[in-house]
Amino acid sequence: MTRYIGRRLLTSIPTLVLISMVVFGILALAPGDPLSQFAANPDIPPEVRMNIRHQLGLDQPVPVRYVKWAVAFLHGDWGYSFSSRVPVDRLILQRLPTDLWVVGSSYLVAVILAIPIGVLSAIKQYSLFDQLATTFAFIGFSLPTFFTGVLFIIIFSVRLRWLPFIYNVEVTDPVVMVKQALMPVGVLALFNSAGLVRFVRSSMLDNVGQDYVRTARAKGLAHRKVIIRHVLRNGLIPVVTLLALGLPAVFVGAVITEQIFRVPGIGSLLIASIQNSDTPVVMAITFVYAILVVLFNVAADVLYGLLDPRIRYG
């Protein structure tokens, strides 16, 4: 197993290198100067601008800059933000707790909701509950988060005045902290649980008709036991894999929700940095997202092997 993990991690290195090249290339070849803010400022004389360019290494050819960036990145030096002069890693770490709190709890809520609903809906296939659950899941999964977010604000903030619609990190009162997180967490949980319900349901249905279930019933096991001990245990294997696979996407997808509710997470940092042409921050965040995707891909495969004894990696 350890060898398998090692091999998978090794083979993901070229993928990561290629991704970093693509992102770096897009940034480096873009028309317009990453220092356009300075360029637009008439107070900065051209010599000074040249100096800044030189200091930041922007006067060198793209491949040289790429290699320098990659070496520095591996050494943990992610550069400085152009706009706030703060090391990029510190900037990202500042945002991480908010992200983990809002996005993390939304994923947790989504999982806690989705597994029982999906399981029940599969066991009672074609019942009223199943039809309601699948319809809601279908709608929840088709509604974009930016619309549910806006709808939540109209209903809960504008009409009912229950919840604040701007997230404030400075708040220390736990009640307000929970209240202001309710809407972003709700929007994300709704969207993610809808997709999960569909997946849990179909994974359970794949197992309900299997021979081993019939055997368990034939042995005289109670219905409850058959479902919980046999179907559920097998049906949840792909679900666990999907949970690992989906985690990076959940964080990346939260960009929109963070923007709606002004949650100062990594996603809103990314958007602000894109709009400020803050290249080092954009590069670092995009690449961190890519690393997460690749790592969790490996994690999902490994988990699958651990949970399903039929799968053995050589």
Added chain:
Amino acid sequence: MASTRPEQVVGVAAAPPATRAAIPTRPRPARTMWGDAWRRFRRHRLAMAGGAVFLVLVAATLIGPAVYHVGINTIDFHAAMAPPSAAHPLGTNDLGQDMLARVLYGGRISIAVGIAAMLMSVTVGTLVGAISGFFGRTADHVLMRITDVFISLPSLPLLLLVIYLYRDMLARTFGPQFGIFWLIVGVIGGLNWMPTARLVRAGFLAVKEKEFIEAARSLGVGTLSQIFRHILPNVLSPVIVSATLSVGSAIIAESTLSFLGLGFPPDIPTWGRLLYDAQNYLDMAPHMAIFPGLMICLAVLSINYVGDGLRDALDPRRLL
């Protein structure tokens, strides 16, 4: 969909012609795979409803602006942020512009982006998958590595990045509307072809070993003809389903970009752009957000139901 092209029906037994000679009846038309699929699709009520809703939306956005003669840019500050009324069925925005006119006109672009991006991702995905699956070896290896890299790319950040960085250049070279349209279509399509490529490749791997392909090859059928006339029609069903669903996700992607202020400029009111503009007036004019948002939901939901119905209808294992 319902076209009957018997030459593509391989492996599906055509109904025997009516042979009861005593009664001179017309021979029953042969059942084809597409005909069967259409019959199954028609039974899927929600999918039919979804298809109808989507067609109505398309028709409304195409014909609507011609019938509903209100300018999308007519500013009237006296009627700013007016709720829905007889004069303005969907109300007006902060500049007093008519929302119905804007929603109809903007829908045209939103739907066009969805369909164009789908066509692009399906074309690229099919080509990559076909080459990879048909030729195998080095071509397969290289293309699948590229596909892996694309799958690992964080698509939303890249989408935002590319559009932010390149939109001014393209707007300058090709004009604001045209340049940004193709940039958005290109980027959405270019980041979404991977699932199609994998589906097509898997289909090609399965079908190319079948006897009828061997027969075609031994008859001297050329490579291109083998790929496009013999193998491709047989791997099309999953591709059609994923293509349908990708129209919806492309509409969402475009709306997301516009909603984050990184899509079309303000004078091109796509549904996402309208929502973006409405964000600051949620307390005074919620209708500015609700109507465009509902249109996005309606479009995506109806497309997804069609996709769901197609998935069931095109599954050849389900014989009805």
